[in-house]
Amino acid sequence: MIGRLQCVVLDCPDVLELARFYQSLLGGGVNQPDPRWAVNDDFATLHTASGLVLGFQRVEDYRAPRWPDTAHPQQFHLDLDVPDLDQAHHQVLGLGATLLHVDARGWRIFADPAGHPFCLLRG
Known part of the structure; x- marks a missing residue:
C-alpha cells in the first residue's frame, strides 16, 4: 500500500451549496474543525457519518460534466446504496438534483x- 484515501475533492462553483447538498444525502458535518484542511469561501468539507470526507473546491470558470457526453466527461461519480429507490429519487430531486x-x-x-x-442503487 502506498497511501490511504484522505478525501474525495469535487470542483464546483459554490462550495457550501454542494457541501450541504451532500450533507442532506449522506449526513455528517459541514466544515467540522479538522487540522488537515483550512475551510474558507474557496474550500469546504463534509465529514460523513461513515468516516468518508468529501472536499469541495471552488473553481472560477467551472464547467459541469455532461453525462454521458465524452466531450464534457463526468470526471468521477458516486454510487449510493439506498433502501428505497423511489423514495430516494424524490428526496434527491427535492434537494436540487437533476435526473439524467x-x-x-x-x-x-x-x-x-x-x-x-451520481447514481442511486438499490442497497
Missing part, C-alpha cells in the same frame, strides 16, 4: 447541483 437517466437495471443517474453525476 434510468438504467435498464433500475439504477437512477442524477446530477448534483454543480452537475456531477
Whole structure:
C-alpha cells in the first residue's frame, strides 16, 4: 500500500451549496474543525457519518460534466446504496438534483447541483 484515501475533492462553483447538498444525502458535518484542511469561501468539507470526507473546491470558470457526453466527461461519480429507490429519487430531486437517466437495471443517474453525476442503487 502506498497511501490511504484522505478525501474525495469535487470542483464546483459554490462550495457550501454542494457541501450541504451532500450533507442532506449522506449526513455528517459541514466544515467540522479538522487540522488537515483550512475551510474558507474557496474550500469546504463534509465529514460523513461513515468516516468518508468529501472536499469541495471552488473553481472560477467551472464547467459541469455532461453525462454521458465524452466531450464534457463526468470526471468521477458516486454510487449510493439506498433502501428505497423511489423514495430516494424524490428526496434527491427535492434537494436540487437533476435526473439524467434510468438504467435498464433500475439504477437512477442524477446530477448534483454543480452537475456531477451520481447514481442511486438499490442497497
